[in-house]
Each structure stands twice: as C-alpha cells, then as structure tokens.
Amino acid sequence: MFQMKSVEMVHWDFWQRLTVPLDAQIVTIIGPNGSGKTTLLDAMRTLLAIKCSGKRDYKRYVRNNKEPFAYLRGVVDNPRRPSGGLYPTPFFPIVADAVTLLCRIKKQGGDWVRHYAILDGDVPLEQAEGQAQWMGVQEYRRRLEMAGLTPAVAEVLALEQGDTDKLTEYSPRQLLDLVFQVFGDKDVLDNYQRARDEQRATELELESLSRQEEALQTRVETMKTRANRYLEWRQLQTGIARLRDEALPVLAYLDAKSALGNVWKNYRGNFHTLNQAQGEHADTLQLVAKLKAAEVAADASRKAAETARVGAQEAFMAAKGEHAGVAGQLKERDRLQALASKEYGADAAQLADKLAALRGEAEQLKDGLRELKKQRQDSSQHLEALEIGRGRAPEDVRQFKAALDEAGIGHLMLSDIVEVLDPNWQAAVEALLRGYRHVVLLERESDRREAWRIGEKLRYRHFVVPERSSPPRANAGSLMEVVRFSADAPEWLYRQLNSVSRVDGAEQGADVSGDWITRDGYFRERRGARHIGVPAHEFAFGEAARQSRLLAVREALKALNTRILADEERLVAATREAAGLAEYLGGMDAIRQLDSRAEEFAALETRKQGLESEIARLGAALGLVSAEKEAADQRYSDARLAHDRVCQREQDSLAAFRQKQQEVEQARRQVRRLLSELREWAERLPDAALAADNVAALESEFDTAADAKHQLNYLEERLQSGDWEQDEAVLALKDKLVEDLTGLDRERQRRQSEVDRSRELTDEARAAYMGKLRATVRVYGQNVKRLGELAGIQVEVELPQLSNDDTALAQAGLVLRFNFDQKGLMGMNDGEASGGQQVMKSLILLIGLMMDESNPSGFVFIDEPFAHLDIFNIDRVAGFLKATEAQYLITTPNTHNINIFAPSELTLATRKKRPGEQWAPPILQTRRRVDGGEPA
Template sequence: MFHLQSLELLHWDYCQRVSMPLDGAIITIAGPNGSGKTTLLDAMRTLLGLECSGGRTFRTYARHANAETAWLRALVDNRPRGRQNSSRPFGSSLLYADQVTLACRIERHGGDWQRRYVMVDGVHEIEALASRPEKDWMGIEAWKRRLEAAGLTRAIGRVLALEQGQTDRLCELSPKELLRLVFEVFGDQEVLDRYDQARSHQQQLLKEVEQATHELSHTQAQLSDLANRVNSYQQYQLRLKERERLASEVVPVLQWAEGRQRTAQSLRELHRQRLFAAHDQRHMADKRAELHRLFEAQQAAKQKLLDLESERKAARAAFDAARESERPFELLAKREEELKTLAAVEADAQELTQRLESLASQQHGLRESFTRANDQSRKAQAALEAMTGQRLPPPPAEVTRFRRALDEAGITHHVLADCIDIADETWRAAAEGMLRPSRWVVVLAHSSDEGRAFSLASKERYRHYVVADAEHAPAVAPKDSLLAALKINAKVPGWMLRQLGGIRCVKDTEAGARAGGEWITPDAYYRDGRGGRSLWVEPREYQFGVSAMESRRKALEAELARYDGELTRIAKEQAEVERQLKDAQRAAQGHKAAKELSERSDEFAEGRARLPALRQARIEASTRMGALEQEHDRALTQSTRSERDYEAAQGGLKASEENVLRVQREHESRRQDLTLAAKASREARGNFPASWVQPAKLQALRDEFENAKQAEIAARHVQAELDTGVWETDPQVQERHARMSVSVLEQSTQLDDRRASNEMARIAAFNARERYIDVLRATVRRYKKNVQELGELAGVLAQAELPHLDNDDTVLAQAGLHVKFNFDGKGEVGLNDGEASGGQQVLKSLILLVGLMKDDDSPGGFVFIDEPFAHLDVRNIQLVGHFLRSTRAQYLLTTPITHNVEVFEPSEITLVTSKKSRGERWAPPIAVLARRPEKALYD
C-alpha cells in the first residue's frame, strides 16, 4: 500500500491555499477544538473516496469557501515493494514513476457540487491538472476501484473512516464481525466469497439437472400418449366430414328457408303498415280544419287585445286629465294647511325657531338619502352598461390584470368561471354559492409553466389559487350530485371534481337531515362535516354561464327601477320640505301667514268647495282604468293561450305531415329491400341441388336441427371439439414414435453425464476449500501474533483464541475471533464486556486496529486515528507511541492542544491548526513542525 508524502488544499472549508508535508511515519495534527483538525482528515478521506465524519460531506466544506471550485491534491509514494516493477502500488493503473499525484476537483454545477478525480505519474501542480482534458477525470466508483487495486481495500476504508471519538469502536465488534474484518483486510474473505459463489453455481446446476429430469419424464409421458393419439385419428376424420356437411349443406339450406319465411312475413307486415298510413292520411283534413279554427280564434283574441289597448290608453289619458285638474286644488288645500300650521307658531319665536330647525334637519336628511340612492343608482347603471356586448359577466379588475400578465408571458390558461355552466337552472343558486370562492381559480394548460405563473401571482398579490394539475370531468357524474347539475367544458382541479361529486342535492333541509352526509338545497343551504350554513348569492352577483348574464341584467334592472322610484319619492318630499322651509324663513323675517290666509281666504274657500268633486272624478277615472287593466290582462292571457294552442296545433300538424312522409319513404325503401330479398332468395334456390330443397328434405333437417341457429350451434360445437380436443392429424404416427424414442434415449444419456460432472465439480470445490482452511488458520495465527506483539509493546497481555475452522458452511458462519486483554494483572477482560476503563478501551481498539495494518513482509499503508491519546495517562501514551513507530506504517493522528507534551514525542511532523478569526474569510495558515531529517521507518 502506498504512503502519503504531501497534501495541498485549495478553497477547502476556510483554507485559501495550504500545502503541508506528510513524508513521515507519524504525523500529528494539533490544535484547539474547532480549529480544523477533523477538516484535514475529511479532506484526505474525500481525496481517497471515503465518507466524511460527523454527518458532514464534501459539499459542506466546498460551500464554506464560497468559491466555484475546490481542489485537493496529494503526492503519494509509488516505489516498488519488491524487485519487480509491477509491485508498485499503482502499477495496475500503468503508473510507474516513484511518485504519483492524486487530485480531486470539486465544482459547482447548478445548485449542487460535483467531484471528479484524476491520477497522474510524477509531480503535477493544481494549475497543470486544471488544463487536463475531461476524459482523464473519473467518477467516484472508478476512483475507488483504482485505489482498491493500489491496496486501499474497502475494509481498510472502513478503518480510515472512523470518526472522532470512535477509535474504540473496534473493541465493540462481535467475535464474528472481528473475524470477518480480519479476513477482509488480509484478502481471505474474497476467496471465501468465491467458494460460496462456486457452491451457489453448483446448486444452480443441480436445479437444472432436476429440471432436465422433469423434462425427461414429461417427454416419456408424451411418448406413451402417441398410441392414444393414433386411436383418435379416425374420430378426427369423422368430425371433419360432419363439419363439412354442416357448413356446405345444412346451415346454408336452413338459412335460406328461414330467410324466405322472414321475407314473406315482412311483406305481409308492410301491407298492414300501408293500410295504417292511409288511415292517418285521411285524418289530416280534420287536423287542418282544427288549425284553421284556432287561427281565427287567435286573430279574434289579437283584435280584442288591440281594442282594449286603445280603451286602456283613453282611460289612462282621462285619469291623467282628472289628476291634472285635481292637483292645483290639492296643492292649494295643502298650502292652506301649511299656512295654518305656520300661523299657529309664528307668534312664538321659540316655536318658530324649532320648526325651522326641524325642517332644516328634514331637508339635510332628504339630501343625504337622495345622494345615497343616486350613488347606488349610478353604480347599478354602470354595472348594467359594463355587461353590454359581453357573453359572460365581467371579472374583477385584479383578475383582469393578472390574466393580462399571464398572456404577456405566453402562459396558456383559463379560469373556472369561463369553463363551467349551469345545466339545471333549478340548482343555479346552490352551484353559484358553492363555486363562488373558486370563480377565479386559474388553471394552467401546461404544468411546465407552474413556476413562472407562481412568480407572477406572487408579484401581483393574486389571492386566488393557481393550479397546474387538472383533469377533465367524468363522462358520467354521480347521480343526484351537484356535479351532475353542471356542464364543464375544460379541465378543472381534481379536488373540486371530488368535492362536487360528493355533495348530494336534496329538495329541502328536512330531506337533507334525514339523508345525512354532505348535501345542499336549491336555496343554497349547505351542510358538511363541520355543520350547516347558507351559501346564498344574490342574482345580481351570478357568474357562471350565459344565463348568469340574464339573471344579473334582470336583477340590475329591478334595482334601477327601485332606485328611480326612491329618487322620485325623495324629490317630492324635498320640494315640499323646501317650500315649508321658505315659508318658515319668510315668517321669521316678518312675513305673516295669518295675513296671507286672510288675503287668500276666498281662493282657499273655492278650492275646498271644488276639491271633492275633482277627487271623485279622479277616483272614477282610476277605477275605470283599473277595470280596463284587468280586462286587458285577461285578454292578453287569452291571446297568449290562443297563440300557444295555435302553435301547438301547427307543430302537431307539421309533425303528422312529416310522419306521413317518413312512413311513405320508409315503406317505399322497405318494399324495394324486400323485392331485392325475394329475388336473391330465388337466385339462392337455383344454386342448391334440387334434392336439398325438397319439402321432405327440409322437414327432415328441421326435425334434426330445428332451425338454422341450432345447426350453427352444432357446427360450432364440432369446430370447438376440433379446436380444443387432442386429435392426431398426422398419419405417420409410427415414424414419429421412433424418432421420439431415440430423443428420449439421448436425453437420458446427457442427463447422466451432467450428474457425474456436477458431482465431480462439487467434490473438487469441497477439497479446494478444505485446503484453503489452512490459509485461513495461518491468517488468524498471523493476526494473533500481531495482537500479542502489540500488546507487549503496550505493556498489556493480549491473547487471541484461535477459532475452530472447518470445511463446513455452518462452522464457518458461526466462527468468531475472541480476544482477551489483561491490564496490570487485574484479570482478563473481553472486547466489550464493560469491565475496561475508557483508556483501556482505546488501547484495546488501537491494538486491534494496528494489528490489521502490521505486516512484516510488506510494510506500508497509512491510518487515520482521531485523538488516540484521549483517556490515556503519560505511561500509556509513551507505550502507544512506541508501538506505533514499530509497525512501519504511516499514521495521521489528531490531538487537542494539551499541556502533556508526551503526545507529540512520537511525531516526526506536527501540523498546528488555528481557529479562524471573527470577521476574517480565511483561517490562518497551518504551522508545520518537523524533526531533524532521519531515515524513515518505511524506507
């Protein structure tokens, strides 16, 4: 395995550009907590394709640098471990220089980071590596395979990936797990896996032999069936003859006879229909006479209506004239009453002042009422004018603005108000109330526009939903549901379809209470799981469908008429109050009402005398006009009824005439078809032999098969027997039997050969694994020796119990490596039995860890150990440092800044990290302390 010689970081975490030597046996990374010691180890793990520690990833460190690209570059040793040039660690990658450059490039791609690796001969700087073509770079899986070929196995990778505080985890492994780890590190587990694969292959071959045996048995059964198939050949021939007779004689003759009977029956039925049609045509004259009578009645009703209209206009004019004659005297009487009221208070200044204030207050209140009614009238008039030329009610301004923004952005869409109509007007109020919150939901035509549409909606503060996932309404809506009362011509949100389909339409609240569940009434009273409430919407606010325009228009027209009446009433009251106010103001200025009463007494007396007669004349004119109005309404009703009866009779006559013509056309077409059918029947009879169509022959066929349908069933039955039965159709049965016998013999011989071959392979694999068991025992003894030697170096008695290994799957699966430790003569403790102290746990794990790396024949490799001296006293630190140097491997250790300098004693190179200062972008450079050059232990 190779050694690390140097490491360079560029834009890694908070390191701007750092280079550090690693050409030593033991390198210690020291620094305060949070100064980046684990960051350096994670950099090496990332460069070696391993996972970072503590849930971190290479993306975490790359983001901290806030640069587009981060680099990790290491120079490693590639000197041969023997006399052969191919023994170089990277010889399998065709790299034969004494030094090899390993580099990792981490680049930002969109919102994520991507790492690529390169491996080149010699020493290359980052700037030179950046110019290398993209084909030289590789992904993480290819990189792991390259490093594994260089000696960095996946098991060693597990050791290198141990996180801070997990150095003692090796002693927590079970004996089975520890033995498997030993086999993986020393390469024996791969051989065992190959033996397992060979055994699986042999089992698969055994299954194939069993399958071949089953196939041979099946072939032998087929051979025995050939004799039975010979017997079925004659039955097959008989059924072929029967099928031929049915297809060529029986079925065609019976079909011809039945067709001839049907043609004769149809001709008789056609004659009967012609008689009925002649009867209907004779009744057409009566219908025309009745239509003429209804036309005359309609004209008489129209004339009467015109006469009453003239009389109604005359009565209206007489009423207006009487009213105009009465109005001056009525005003004169009202003026007399006002003067009397004013005369009663004009002598009292305080009471006059109160009357002025009362009249002024009334005038102010009437002006405010007039202003409010006028504003409402203008709003209604504006809404009515906005509906001119529109097919649907206009949307609010915010909806129009947002839809314009979508159109300008090229986003195809529609709103629910444009694609939903009310199919059943009975449920318009219910549908309008339920759909009111969803009127302006925007449905996108393409889901790819969702992001842009959301952005525009956020910018415009659009309060309604914008939906990209929509679907068409089902062809058949649930019966009695609110969805069945709607007509939907575009995609709508799926949640809305499910909601509308689940709402049941009931006639009233009592029926809904009995039914339970979710329902709604025609008056828009809605009940769901939360309770019941009214969803009533005024007709002037209807939105869905063309009928909504008419409902809105009628509601607005009625509202305008009500406002006009209210304005007229207020205007009259305003004129009267203003006149009274002027009189009161004049009285306050000295004008005397009593004087005016005295001066105009004769005029007032004459008005009182003439007013009753004029009022009676007006009442009589009003009564006359009311009577004519009622008579006009009755005449209008009669005229409408007469016109409706006439139109119904006209429609009935037209339908009867069309029916007669249709029957005539159908009769003629049917007659032609039957004529052609009769001619075809005669031609078909000529094609049959004379003996087939004799009456006696036909009767015999009917007695045998009853009709052509039964004959067809018999033919299908025969054909089904031929199709589904097992029939022998080949006359060369004997020859086929001989060939199949030879085939069975050959299969049996081949099967015996395969059984013998598979048994020989099984025995060979068993014997080979039997011999390899000795190799496994040697591996375990080697690891046992390493553990004992390392224990002696650490002053600990370490004993590994050799497991029982035998050429048996169960024995190998249950085998485990038990290791016992004796600290200070206090008795033996196991791997993880809870009897060792924290420091002893670290010592046990270090012995197990270094034992995996210790190799007297092929020294080398490197290990990351995070804070190995934790919980150790001074003596144990010295012992650990001593046996670390004795293993001839390369170690990268971390330790916090401590007063115990013994932790630095074994180090050849010490890297000192520092915390990043507050406000600074980059961390301080890493200090390097190196001992005087000595000959390295792995040279």
C-alpha cells in the first residue's frame, strides 16, 4: 500500500490555499479544540474518497469559504512491491516513485459535485488541471482499492475522533471478515458466495422449470381429456345416427304393425260399449221427462190445495168475525142487565175513573193491533216469496246484490245452487254451511276487481268468490255425497264437504279418523267436537229448507191471526163498556134500554147460536183442506227430490256416454295415426331393412322401438347435457403438447446435470481455497502476536475451524485474548481492560492488518489515540508505533503531556481563525533533527 507525502488544500474550510508535508513515519497534528485537526484529516479522507468523521461531509467544508470551487491535491509514494508480479506498483501502469491524487469540488446544478484524477509524478496544481482525466467517485475508489486502499482499510481510516478502540468492539465474526477483506480473501469468498447464489438462482429456475413442466403436464392431461371427450362425442354421433336412421325405423314399423291390431280390437270393443251407454242415457232421459211431468202435476195439485185452503180459511175467518160481532153486541145486553140489577146512585167519580181506564186500555190495544198487523203483512209477503221460490235476505245482502245488479255484474248466491238430496242430512248440511249461506259467486272472473271494490265500499261481511270449478267425484261416506250443485261452486267448498264424513252418532264418529258430523249437526274437527246445528225455520239450502221456512212462516202467521182476533175482541169489549159507562153517566136508564132492545137481543142470541154451528163446520172443513195441502206439499217435495236424483243420474250417464264417446274418438284417431305411421315407415324403409336377419339382429339388441327410442333419447340427452369437445384440432394439439412436454423434460434434465456439475466444481474449488483462508488467518495471528511482543503484551489467538460448509463459514470467528502486565488473559471487549489497554488492543489489531509482506507499509489515521492514556502508556504506545513500518497521522490536543511528541518525526500545529479575518492562519510544522544535526 502507498504512503502520504503531502497534501495541498485550496478553499478547504477556512484555508485559502495551504500545502502540508506528510513525508514522515509518524506525523503528529496538534492544536486546540476547533483549530482544524479533524478538518485536515477529513481533507485527506475526501481526497481518498472515503467518508468524513462524524456527521460531517465534504460539502460542509467547501460551503464555509463562500467560494464556488475547491481543490485537494495529494502526493503519495508508489513503491515497488517486493514480489513484483503482474502489478509491480500500487498505481500500475504508473511506475514513477510519486503519484499525484487530485480532487476537484465545484458547484454544478445548485449542488457540490466531486471529480477525481490520478496523475503520474508530483504534478503542481496549475499543471494538474490541464493534464487530469477526471473520473467519478466509484471508478476512483476502484483504482485506490487496486492500490491497496480496500473498503476495510477505508472503514478503519474513517474512524471518528476518540474511537481508536472501535476495533475491540468487533465480534469474532466481524473481525474475521475484516481480516479477509484487508488480505483480499473476502472478495474470493464473495465470488464463491455469488457462485452459490447463482447456483441457487439456477435451482430456482429449475424449480420454475419443474413447475412449468407440472403446469404443462396438467395441460397435457386436460388436452387428453378434451381429446377423449371429442372421441366420445364422435362415438355418440355415430350411435345416434345408427339408432335414428337404421334401428328405430325398422323397430317402429314392426311395433306400429303390432299395435295397429291391438288398437283396432280395442276400438271395436269401445264402439260396442258406446252404443250401450247411449241406450242407457236415452232411458234415463225418458225417466227424467216422466218424473218432471209428475213434479209438474204435483205442483198443480199443491197449488189447487193451497187455493182450497185459502178459501176455507177465509170463510172460517169471516164466520169467526161475524160471531165475534154478534157476541160483542150481546155483551152490551149482559152489561145492561148487570146495570139494571144494581141499584142506582153509585159514586159518579169512581165510574168516571173506570171510564178513563177503559179508554186508555182501548188506545193500547189499538197500538198493539197496528204493530201486529204490520208483522202479519211482512209475514204474508215472506210467505208469498217463499211460495214462488224466493226467500227474504238480510238488508246488507239485498243492498250488495242491488249494487252488483246496478254495476251489471252477473252473480249467484251459494244458497241458490245447493240442493240436499237426502232430507235426513238436511240439518247436517245446513249446520256445516251456515256461515256460507250469503257467499256471492261471480259468473265472470273478470268482474272480481269491481265486485271487490263494491264489497269494500259496502263492507260486505261475506265472501265474494270469482274462482269456480266443476264438482269433483264425491268420496264414499262424505257429506258431498248427499249434496248436488246446480252450478259451479268454489273448489274449497268441494274439499270441505268431501273431507267431512257422515256418522249416525258420536259413538260411531269416535272410530273415524278425520272430520265427521251427525244428522243433527254435532261436528268434530281438528280442534275438537261441538254442536253447530241450525233450527229448521232457519234452513237456507235447497227445497227442504224452503219447505221448513214455509211451515215456520205459516205457523207464525196463524199465531199472529189468533192474537189479532183476541186483541180485536178485547178492544170491542173495552169500547162498548166505555160507551155504556158514558151513557150511564149521561143519565140513560138501563132497564128502559133492555125493554126497548129485547127483540134485538133475542135475534142476536139466535144468530150467535147459528154462527157457532157454522164455525164448527167451517173449522172442520179448514182442517181437512189444510191436511190435504200438507199432503200435496209433501207429494210435491218427494216428486221434486225424485226428479233431482234422476237428473243427477242423467248427468252421470251423460258423462259416461261422453267419456265413452271420447274414448271411441281417441281410438279412431289412434287407428288413423298408426295407419299413417305404418305407411310412412314403410315408405322410408329400404327393401333390405326388413330382411329377416336384420330384423332378428335388431330384435335381439332392442326389445321394442320404445327401447330403441329410449336409448336414442338417452344418447341425445348425453349429447345435449354433456360438455363435449367438437373440434378435431384437439387431437393435433394434444400430440403437440405431449411433444413439448417431452422436450421440456429433456431440457430440465440437461440443466439439472449442469447445475449438479457446477455445484460439485464450486465445492471442490472452495474446499481447495480453505487452505489459503487458513494461511491468511495464521499470518494475521502471527502479526498481532509479533506486534504484541513489540508492545510488551501477550496475545493469544484462537484460530477458527474453517471447513467447506456454508454453516461453518457463517459461524466462524477469530477470537483474540490479551495479557497486560501478566495479569491474566482478557477478551477484546469484555469490560476488564482500561481505556489505555483498549487503545493498545485496537492499535495491535489495526497495525496487524497493515503488516502484509506482499503489500508492505501503508498509512493510518489515528484521531487522538492518547485520549485515555497515562504518561507511562503514552510512552509505551509511542514506542510501539515507532517499532512498526506503517505511516501514522496522529491528532492530539495541545493539553497533553509532551511525551506525546516523543515518537513524532513531523509535528503540524493548527491554529484557530482569528475574529474578523476571512481565512485561517497556515499550519505550522516542526521536524525532529537526527543525530547529525540535519532534520529528518
């Protein structure tokens, strides 16, 4: 390595231009704090392109003098290496004894920029500017590294002020790396490591190649699957074509020929059954007409009996009225006789009170009669409505029906279309359908919006149903069996009637699962059983309901007539008695009236007896005609029920006839279709298709044409639903991918062989280099031991176990122990050494790096090495430095003992810049004289 001869600074910090000699082994730089000692060292560090001390950098120094440029020029020696070799001098191809290092710093683009140059010989600054071939920092560092200034040495030269003992803080591993860096082995190890990294990168590439091969293998498998799907698709196409064009026509022709005979036989049987059903329906129609005539005759007889009953009742009531009048007149006679038998002179006030009471009673009777007559009129109107087949609906129902009629919405009431076929179950049907008697059925479903709007407006509380359907077949034993509908009804009503079973009593119902009902309306559902029966006069469904209401209304009308007659008689009596009291009070003579009206009263008595005989006769006649009327009503009801039952039979026979008619028509169409298919298959089939051997082969493979059709549908369904490959190019693509996979596998195997061979060669080369590393460590250990002997310190070196293994190399370290003053061995940084001992350790470690027989000398910056030393140790360190061959540039404050100058051959004294002056004063220099009196 080279040594420093001089350094020249232009516009460096506060020095305008200054040249400092450095041509001595030990150069001591002394000065007060802040006088520029570290500044001078940082100038040399910047000249050598290494970092400045602390947080400083070169820009800080060139900014202080306010000049736009600065120069640093250093002269170093260029000694010949004892070993010669390819590079005989550090700065080869420069072979001169001196080399000029030049650094130019100037502003460029608003920032400070460095450029470096290396010149042959000691070139002055004025000439160097013109001769320099400027280079960048990295290129310049590379040139200095070739001259011996390795990055490790540069790191040591950059130690901060007072950090001379930093080397003692290195771990064994860090110290071993530093030794390898200084002696050049680190680069070789790094090259080996880079080779290993490249091998690992290649292995990663091989892994990537393997993944590509796996991905390609997956693609190959996928493509094989696609190719198989294509082959399967082509096979399906072939099978479908064979079934559709060969097998199915032949088998269909044979099946059609066989089926035609069976269908023709069924057609003849159905046609015969149709004729029988037609005859049965005709007989039923005749019976319906006969029973209808019987119903009409019974209705005429019923009306005639009613007319006779009304005439007899009117005659009976007329006789009763006349008898009541005669009896009333005779009551006047009885009253007069009662007055005549009394003595006159009674209290007039009492008679007046009695007269007032009688008149009040008469007024109450008149009011009651008016109300009763109004009720009789309503009952008579209700009776007339029932007799002509209509009942009286509640007011809200009448209003809603009127609103629907006004809107033109056709409708029916549910009670109008339900007829109970069995009178014994009339009460059960009425009980179950009681809540539905006012349900409104719309004739057109399209009217539902308007009908619902009217129902919402009038708040109609019953269902308005637009959906209707035909009655289904009644379940055996259900309530639906005894009900007939004259029009379509809601489907939910059919389900409810079909779900309720008829039982004779609760005991029998306990054995029935599901809903059931008794004759009188004891009903069991999912919630339990209860009685829901309806009184007979409230029946609402069918003819039996109408008859029950007719009977109830007639009984009520008869009771009203009896009550009205009784109240009229009481009114007449009260009126007459009041008139008699009035006459008595007016002074009329009762005895005189009896005498004057004796003949009248006698005639009235005779007439009364005759009327009583007439009433008895008319009452007997009325009873007879009423019985006849009831008998006529019963006959009419029976005739109507019989007619209804036969109508149901007629509908059933008609449905059976139409069903058979449809079956015959369907069979006829089937015969025609089979004939057409047979002709079509015969035209499509070639002559050879019906050959015996071909037919036998097809029949052995397929049972029927349906089997072939099923197989065809199965294949077509597979073809439709499957994800098929239909491009024939997949076969070529599969072969191409298989070929690519084979080539990729060959390439991977070839590269794997190369990697294995490269790894083997690298391992062998590094194993061979292990000897060089061990020699380097031994040389360094000998250096520090020899330096320790010079310093009077025992140094023990524990050499690392170096082997050709990554883990062993990564964990290897250089362990050094020191023995000061025979006090025992201590480590590098174990806390047992004093500050001066730490300095001695660092100097031994540092100088040991410079003791390279192939690259001797070199220089070292030591910033304040005597900071922690006493006088004895200062002399000890000084003697140690003098005993070595390296060049030392040492800084020290001027407050230390003068012993610090003992080893110094050249002393440089820095001074502070005076206040008010722009530039700092120049550096003073002192040289030690040799024994001859000349300076060294």
